[in-house]
Amino acid sequence: MTYRGRFAPSPTGRLHFGSLVAAVASYTDALHHQGEWLLRFDDVDETRTLPGAVDGILTTLDAFGFEWSAEPASQSDRVDLYQAILDRLLTEDLAFYCGCSRKEIEAVGRPGTDGPLYPGTCRNGLPRGKRPRSIRLRVENKTVRFVDRFAGPVQQNVAQQIGDFVIRRADGFAAYQLAVVVDDSIENITHVVRGADLLESTPRQLYLQQQLGFTYPVYGHIPLVRDACGKKLSKDDAARALTLNNPLPSLLAAWQFLGQVSLASDITHVSEFWSEATRLWSPARVPIATGEV
Ligand SMILES: [Zn+2]
Known part of the structure; x- marks a missing residue:
């Protein structure tokens, strides 16, 4: 089987435990399937990019023992393509x-x-006096269905639940939905493993892929790591940034969060973690992500 996975953080801050869980899941799944694993920086909105964040993320991933199969890509290099x-x-x-x-x-x-x-105001042409701001995809009334590897069957009528959605924003940047679909297609990504916050937008991406004649990757959405108040961890929460000098406890905690069997207790180095994790990874043990669609 050909397997090409990816991890696509936005360079808006430092990686935290929630991003580590997503990285561990996608990387282990790729290794387990003898696949490739690519890195991409979701910086389509360059105004949100934090200076130094790309280097910080690369340094962190390196310290945690991740190895990527090619030079990392950046959405900001693909403006003409979008x-x-x-x-x-x-x-x-x-x-x-x-x-x-x-x-x-x-x-x-x-x-x-x-x-x-x-509400469809500009669907049949811009009304008199309106100037073009954004670009929207014309969405027809049909149900998009797919089976998520971890969340199970998902269905959404994009027209009734989302509507004609923005693919180029009013500020001129390509919308995330468009950029991610183009990226996954030109990078020949076969498997997407990511956080369940994106489960709800996956039907939009499938819809776009269909309109563009692109092949669909297989999707798997893992449960989100939440703080004590039930909120998704965010990059703004600097206190939760990962520490680089002792990566093993965080890797083991991510492994446990993903519902996987306990690893040998005598692991002392990240390389041992990765070889054990690759061998023992069981997608069926990943907890079901619910309540996001
Ligand atoms: Zn309009």
């Missing part, structure tokens, strides 16, 4: 310019899974 795909979708009338502000949509859009549904 634009070419946007142009293609517009030419094929699969997407349209929208001149609505967030306020206008909030005023009339009925509630959806991810904010108010787009």
Whole structure:
């Protein structure tokens, strides 16, 4: 089996335990399947990139014993490619310019899974007096279904639950949904293992892949690491940044969080952790991520 996985952090801060869990899951799954594992920096919105964050993430991953199969890619290097795909979708009338502000949509859009549904104002051309702001994908009324490796069957009617969604933002940046689909396609990613916060947007990505004629990766969403209040850990929470001088306890904690069998107690080095983890990794033991779609 060909296996190409990836880890795609945003360089907006330091890695924390939640990002480590996602990295451990995707890396171990790749190693277990004798696959490749790529790194990509999700920095499509360059204004959010924190100076030094890319180097910090690379240093952290290196200290934790991760090895990537190729030079890391960056979304900020692919602006022209995203634009070419946007142009293609517009030419094929699969997407349209929208001149609505967030306020206008909030005023009339009925509630959806991810904010108010787009009311369709500019679907058939920009109304008089409106200038183009964003680009939206034209979404038809059909249900997207897939089976997530860890979360089980997922279905979503993107039109009814999300609406025509933004693929180029009003600030000119490609939207995450478009960038990630293009990235996974040109990198020939076969398996996506990531946090369950992205489970809800996966049907949008499948929809886009279908419109663009791309192949679908296999998806697996792992449960999110939450703080004591039930909130997803964020990069802003500096206190939870990983310490580099003693990576083993964090690796073992990530392994345990992923529901895996206990490793030999005499592991003293990260290389022993990775060889044991590769051998013993059991996707069936990953806890089910629920409540995200
Ligand atoms: Zn509009």
